[in-house]
Amino acid sequence: MIKRFNQYISENKDSDYLLYYAFDWDDNILNMTTVIHMDHFIEGEWIPTDVSTAEFAEVRGDKENWRTQEDAFSEFRDNGPRGMNAFLEDVKKAISMKRFGPAWNDFIECLSNGSVFAIITARGHESEGMRLGIDWIIDNVLTEDQLYSMYNNLLKFSYLFKQDITQERILKGQPSKNELVKMYLDTCDFVGVSSPSRGGSPSNPEKAKEEVLLEFKDKINKFAGLLGMEAKIGFSDDDLKNVKHIEDLIDSLRNERFPNIKEIVVKGTKDPLNITKKIRTFETQSNFGGGAGDPMSSSIMPFTNFNTLATGELSSNTLQGGSENNPFRDRLKAQTRFLTKTTKEIFKNRKKKD
Secondary structure: OOOOHHHHHHHOOOOOEEEEEEEOOEOOOEOOOOOEEEEEEEOOEEEEEEEOHHHHHHHOOOOOOEEEOOOOOHHHEOOOOOHHHHHHHHHHHHHHOOOEOOOHHHHHHHHHOOOOEEEEEOOEOOHHHHHHHHHHHHHHOOOHHHHHHHHHHHHHHHHHHOOOOOOOOOOOOOHHHOHHHHHHHHOOEEEEOOOHHHOOOOOOHHHHHHHHHHHHHHHHHHHHHHHOOEEEEEEEEOOHHHHHHHHHHHHHOOOOOOOOEEEEEEEEOOOOOOOEEEEEEOOOOOOOOOOOOOHHHHOOOOOOOHHHOOOOOOOHHHHOOOOOOOHHHHHHHHHHHHHHHHHHHHOOOHHHHO
């Protein structure tokens, strides 16, 4: 996963890329207990049967023996019987039962590093409902050290980019209510491809996820171009059909659409003990940037806070790398040395107090 940018610059001087991740949710990050209402054809009769998301992935292609009920996915939407709290309630239950998926540790590390991510799920929740679950994880699951790491990184970005809000030097109160943390999560994507805002339940979830992933790649490609860097993107999913579809997708992609993306990685997590990985590497353009002149004045510096970035991106991964003789990178190195010293001074009493 992404290292904090000050560590990256000091430890990985030869690396020249940004790193972003997109996660499927069910049975990848958490093994949720949410059920799908279906009918199972047994001995000439259709029997109402609730199935888990993992079971659904196995039987959804068997049209002769399985069919979905009219309200099959009501538990996966915000307009069902539990309303906006449906996703949050199932997140709490799964965590209380320690039903962690194969990508759980990666996701926690992603949050701890303040790294931008996308959740792309077949669920029908709107982003607001899913955000409640992520807020709860930050408030109730992250350890004190992980919260310290996340906020420490976000403070560095705030100092570097002179964000026009007032931040506490030490994270206080409910973390998810902190303005800096809220702005960080505002840059992340929470997409339920079956949500009403995207047209309801798709008949082809593989295609729906493809569309969202391509949107995410477009955003990352543009952002990498603005910064004058290359990007790598990883995607993980437990559904074999989804994984195969995305693998075929990256095989067909032309470099011209994503000239600033150097590598795409697709991980299949169906078997946690045998996680598959497909990697496609692209040749990237040699000259980056959205315009002529100083990269500092033509890319990131005109923007003052997370929500005004043209690409909606700002995280530790935005500060990795830089080509040889890149003035943007050189300035970042100098600023990083200053910020590292400043941050140590700011937090010098934190560990003593702990």
